[in-house]
Amino acid sequence: MQSKVVRRRRMVLAGLVALSVILLTAYFDDSPGGPLGSMQRGAMEVLAPIQEGANRALKPVRDLFGWVGSTLHATGERDKLKKERDQLRQEVAQLRDAGQENIQMRGLLSLPQITELKSYKPVTARVIARSPNAWFATVEINKGTKDGVLRDQPVVSGEGLVGKVKEASSGSAVIALITDQSFGISAKAVSSGEPGTVIPAVGTSADLVLDLVPHAGKIRKGEQVITAGTKNAALPSLFPKGILIGAVTKVDEGDGELDRKIHIKAAADLRRLEFVQVLTK
Amino acid sequence: MTWNHQAFIRLGLIGLVGVILQLTTISQLHFFGISADLSPLLVAAVGIYAGSIAGAVFGFCVGLFVDIALLQVLGVSSLVLAIAGYGAGNWQILREPNHPLALLGLGALSTAIAAVGFALAQFLLGAEAPVSGTLLQQILVLVLINALVAIPICRLVKRILRPCLANDRRRRRRIPNAHLTTSRPS
Numbered sequence: 529m530q531s532k533v534v535r536r537r538r539m540v541l542a543g544l545v546a547l548s549v550i551l552l553t554a555y556f557d558d559s560p561g562g563p564l565g566s567m568q569r570g571a572m573e574v575l576a577p578i579q580e581g582a583n584r585a586l587k588p589v590r591d592l593f594g595w596v597g598s599t600l601h602a603t604g605e606r607d608k609l610k611k612e613r614d615q616l617r618q619e620v621a622q623l624r625d626a627g628q629e630n631i632q633m634r635g636l637l638s639l640p641q642i643t644e645l646k647s648y649k650p651v652t653a654r655v656i657a658r659s660p661n662a663w664f665a666t667v668e669i670n671k672g673t674k675d676g677v678l679r680d681q682p683v684v685s686g687e688g689l690v691g692k693v694k695e696a697s698s699g700s701a702v703i704a705l706i707t708d709q710s711f712g713i714s715a716k717a718v719s720s721g722e723p724g725t726v727i728p729a730v731g732t733s734a735d736l737v738l739d740l741v742p743h744a745g746k747i748r749k750g751e752q753v754i755t756a757g758t759k760n761a762a763l764p765s766l767f768p769k770g771i772l773i774g775a776v777t778k779v780d781e782g783d784g785e786l787d788r789k790i791h792i793k794a795a796a797d798l799r800r801l802e803f804v805q806v807l808t809k
Numbered sequence: 810m811t812w813n814h815q816a817f818i819r820l821g822l823i824g825l826v827g828v829i830l831q832l833t834t835i836s837q838l839h840f841f842g843i844s845a846d847l848s849p850l851l852v853a854a855v856g857i858y859a860g861s862i863a864g865a866v867f868g869f870c871v872g873l874f875v876d877i878a879l880l881q882v883l884g885v886s887s888l889v890l891a892i893a894g895y896g897a898g899n900w901q902i903l904r905e906p907n908h909p910l911a912l913l914g915l916g917a918l919s920t921a922i923a924a925v926g927f928a929l930a931q932f933l934l935g936a937e938a939p940v941s942g943t944l945l946q947q948i949l950v951l952v953l954i955n956a957l958v959a960i961p962i963c964r965l966v967k968r969i970l971r972p973c974l975a976n977d978r979r980r981r982r983r984i985p986n987a988h989l990t991t992s993r994p995s
Contacts, residue, residue, distance in 0.1 A: 537898075544865050544866065544891040549888070550884075551887065552883065552884035572877075579832060582829050593838045594838075657836075658833075
């Protein structure tokens, strides 16, 4: 009797494991418009309003926890920001001067003006759900295809690059964050001008790595990294040039130039995203 | 556990509300850079109170729901959480833990199974991630956080499932020596 019960339990588990493996296999065989993908998009469509409602209803709870955390960080952050403000004031003055020169020079060369993000028709969206694990760094937003949001469009916040649209249904979309394992962006270090590719340090929730840098030795801690934009017309980049990705936090010296690992902290606070903008053009 | 439509509705509600709460709120609250993950705790709680089969099936369904809601690779969470639910149910059968602090251990163990299982599944699926100190640290912090919230979560699940569990106990009490024949949850 007892062994029969145990056997039944094991058979149920074996059945569920087999079913999961079948699902996994079918998922990888499935084309983007295939039945499993369509089913997920359909379910997303149904769940999005529930998630949005729950997100709004539970905002006070999040705010309460956020307030406790923020208060602890606030003092240190204020002093740091004051220093940064003073430094930035100086930089702004210099850049204004350089900008004027740039406009004049471009006028002389008849080149188009540098595009701003506004020209990419940004659509502001609220984050309504977030993946709980570090392996799938995704968030869901409350805007979809009916608002002009389409797959692979870049997503930014006021602080910098956030990710790209992974999938969109009519009323919602899933965003793969820059820390998601599927991500890779051509980038450029601002001061040294070194190009590279920003990839996530998979399995960690906030770390990025600047890889494939020809002269990694030139890059220093604190240097800002921005999107490189399209360098080759045959291989257009999804991301406009000049969006801030983050700043170099650490350079792990290896045996040689290729072993050097450049760690970046994302400029956007990916853990506390409330609103994002999708660049829909 | 008495299996009737009420039990199914209660389990369904635990899964639905738990996952939506996780995705919309808990995932955005960070302690030491990590947010708690309610899914393995809910699954483990169902496993110990409703039995290993219910735990495994509930884990499978919760995993599927998470994967569908977030457009993740289908089957990974289902696989991991089904095993975690089955494990919790089996633990209850084999050890019959009565100490209230056993729930801490249950929370830690089920989270560790889920986190390590998830990492293994990702490695097998070809994620190019190093087994770094940061990854291990994240798993450890998650296990600690989940262990701390395990007691209230398990108590809540028990409270929700109580009508179904109480019926079971009352029926067993009416049958003399019931524990000798079919006392273990299945």
